Amino acid sequence: MRITRVDTHVVGTPWRNLTYVVVHTDEGLTGLGETRMLGHTDALLGYLKEAQANHILGSDPFATEDLVRRMKYGDYGRAGEIVMSGIACVEMACWDIKGKALGVPVWQLLGGQVTDKVKAYANGWYTTERTPEAYAEAARGVMAHGYQALKIDPFGAGQFELSHRETLDAVALIEAVRDAIGPDAELMLEMHGRFNPSTAVRLAREMAPFRPAWLEEPVPPENLKALAKVAEKVEMPVATGERIHDRIEFRELFESQAADIIQPDLGHIGGIAETRKLAATAETHYMLIAPHNVGGSVLTAASLQVGFSTPNFKVLEHFNDFADAEIKAVVKNAPQVVDGYFEISDAPGLGVEFDADAAAEFPQQQAHFDLFADGWEKREPEARR
Structure with a gap:
């Protein structure tokens, strides 16, 4: 062939x-x-x-x-x-x-099944007004959709530092979300590499009462010594890795033990086998893997093949029930979240099919996403902000 x-x-x-x-x-x-x-x-x-x-x-x-x-x-x-x-x-x-x-499904070719379901967490759900009331309502919608975990960046357009007023606003958002989802749901705290180490540590301590499941990318990804500085001073697990695009470049992160959870993106790190190899190396350092997944249903299906066959796979990010949910139409048999989990499929290959006619309804755009611009969380064209 x-x-x-x-x-x-x-x-x-x-x-x-x-x-x-x-x-x-x-x-x-x-x-x-x-x-x-x-x-x-x-x-x-x-x-x-x-x-x-x-x-x-x-x-x-x-x-x-x-x-x-x-x-x-x-x-x-x-x-x-x-x-x-x-x-x-x-x-x-x-x-x-x-x-x-x-x-056979791809997970069978990667070593076979180690679990029959992979936990999902929701992202892209807080495309709303940046108020505690609006965030609480949106978070309740996530729980009503069947999720048991969600992620949030409550820090606005913060970069390097965050003022006292901005800190109070961020704390109020997290408090409202935690009250809305209850004590049992997982709440992942995203920082998008915004802060210097001292600010990241201070904010992590402010957020600690709301029991974040992890602290994600607290500092920019280029300086692993800065990440280690944060990890030494916070008690919650640290997650990072979505902006590392080569398996070899994770070596220093493993050696430093500065993270508890690695987050490679299958769509940026070379695919399925590269991610599976990385997960195996992470296992030798007692780290979990929770892939970054901001793509559509094919990338989700590929990530799940790794998840069903990987012992140290924690959870998978999922956007498409909330942000741009209509684009799920371009893939047939798209993976679905049921009671907070993706369930294993025996369908051959990745188990999904691409619909080119449906895809033609969503032509390429001059897409732009600036995490340091006011209103970024709404994921709208800049002209509409």
Whole structure:
């Protein structure tokens, strides 16, 4: 079996573009891959066009290790977010083809089932007015949808520091959300790499009474010594990793023991096998894995293949019940959250199908998302803010 063609489809929203890749073979089987880009969609499409000619066409979709190696190192330049995202789309599509060819789900090919369900947590749900009352109402809607966990960044457009007034506002939002969801639900606290270490520590202590399940990306991701400084001074688990795009670059994070939970994005770190390898290394450092997942249903399905076959898999992020819920129509048999969990599927490959006609209803946009701009949480075009 050989790869004969790679098609790309972009599904657009005002704040994110989702790139879907369909890999065709000479035996008629096709596979799906997906990633989400912020501001780099055209660059990704350009890379995939060149990689198709240089590396992908004629490759054996079963030989994913060789294909990833050639795409990552065969152009000599160091692979960054765009290259690793392109690799991820093609790699997960090849796993989809393998599963379909063998008649088994991808999780079976990764070592088999270790659990029959993966816990989900909701994100993208607080696209509302930034008041305690509005956030509490939105949080109750998440619980009514069946979730038992959610994540929130309550810090507005904060960067490096947060004023006393802004701190009080953030605390009021978290207090309202905790009261709305009750004591048993998990509440993940997101900082988006906003703060310097002292501010992150101070805010973590302010939030401690509301029992966050983790403190995510408290400082910018480039300086792991700063992250270690925070980890030493807070009691809640620290999570990070969504902006690390190479498995090798996690080495320093493991050595520092500065995180308890790693959050690679399958769509940016090279795909399914790269993430599974990373999870295995994390297990040797007693760390859990909770992949970053801001994509659509194909990326969710791919992440779940890892989840069902990985002993130290904690929970999976999910946006599409709240932010841009209508885009779920572009994928048939999309994974659904039931009573707070994704349940295992025996469908071959990734278990989903792409609907190109439905995707055409959501053309590529000049998507823009600035986490340091007022009103970012509403995920609207800037002109409407």
